[in-house]
Amino acid sequence: MTREMEYEERFDQAVHVTWVGLFMNLGLAVFKLFAGIIGNSAAMIADAVHSLSDFLTDIVVIFGFKIAKKPVDESHNYGHGKIETLSASLVGLMLLIVAGQIMLYGLRNTLTFIGGDALEQPASIAFYAALVSVVSKEFMYQYTILEARKINSMALTANAWHHRSDAFSSVCTMIGIGAAVFLGGRWVVLDPLMAVFLSFIILKVALKIFHSSINELIEASLDEETEGEIRQIIKKTEGVKALSNLKTRKIGNNIAVDIRVKVDNALDIGEANRISIHVEHNLKKTFGPYTYALVKTEPYEREPLGNPDDDESPEYPVNPEKHRICLRNHPDNQRQNSKSRNY
Incomplete structure (x- = not known):
């Protein structure tokens, strides 16, 4: 249990976990962007942008942990722990933005299909890129959430859910691209419909994280x-x-x-x-x-x-x-x- 864990060891572990996620997010973003362009898949390009948002989130979290680790000084008599909470609120805000972007993307493409316009059929490389993304991001979620529970970190928990939101996004992308590649025709509409469904899941998680962190920032009482x-x-x-x-x-x-x-x-x-x-x-x-x-x-x-x-x-x-x-x-x-x- 983390209450006995040394102060510096806790932050060092959190930073280590976040660095692992940062490099994976960067690699996935580049790979998915390449697959989206080569495979002619707008969904995969959007998914690559989502991974890029995870990369930026990791930078915010690492920066927050580095500051929160600082000891008590003359101008911060209670330490710098609130920086960790602020980082969690920023992650929650980013999740809200990502959920909104995915929702708009899905609704726009669904309305386009309903209006009678054909949605472009992607190549198979985009499907396999989505499959790699699902496996990688779910692994990162499990790894990060396990460490977050060990050290009782809201910021790391928020970042773990950002990993899972990307995994969900890739699942939707994989289903949509798979239907378009292997079934074709009207099944292409599954891509934007799954994206809309996913956006509601991410939105719920984002609101929970954002609400909890804002409560701490405004000095709310404990439960x-x-x-x-x-x-x-x-x-x-x-x-x-x-x-x-x-x-x-x-x-x-x-x-x-x-x-x-x-x-x-x-x-x-x-x-x-x-x-x-x-x-x-x-x-x-x-x-x-x-x-x-x-x-x-x-x-x-x-x-x-x-x-x-x-x-x-x-x-x-x-x-x-x-x-x-x-x-x-x-x-x-x-x-x-x-x-x-x-x-």
Whole structure:
């Protein structure tokens, strides 16, 4: 699971996967353009342009990962993780454009056929070029989506779907060209009809990627399931009596949590602060070492009825000695006490 993966290793793996796709896309674009021109296939030329858009997308993604990898600095106190999200949104936008182009191409050729004009019959080289494209792009989708899940990268996931959109496009092109080459006549219309069908599939994927990445860019909260997990982690932390004002967001692959926890009002400032450190430690243990956690402690007082956070929070009996033992046993405090005894 990627939460334990080192920060730099994650980005290096993402860049490596994208470089593989970049060279394959470039090779396919050149090959399909050649086959389209020689084979007299407008569909194959359009498919070559689609592969070229994948090549340009790979450049955008690599550029995004290179910047997102940069550490925290004076002008970017939370790092550069948002660049990865921005890259994903650009990929989604490109997919939207590609879907629109394919839809217009398919509709135009379909209307041309309905109007009585004949569609040009392509040569067999265009069919075989489409077959090579289908196999290659589906392989790249499987390879990229597997790595994207390992490192939990939205940008890499978006790019994987761009590979699959090209594979779908080549399937449609292959069916259309195959029908035109081997059946001829009216079957030529299958090419533009399949292109229209494909455009709706790509459009659905593009909207999902674009919506998700834009939500992150405008600081949308995490999903309810993740926020529920965060609440449970905090509530189970020894010394926490209640919690309130939970705020969450994503910063690239990491999450940020802003929370107020309520502790026994008999504790002094130092003990209350140690509980907040325990909360932060537990969150980072679950969501990764680069989790941003801002934990504020407040004295516990029962809120009026109707506060959902407080109403669901477990109540512990006031036992200052129990808190002192808990805090004293924490690894950080044990090291601190050991240093004190040495003096």
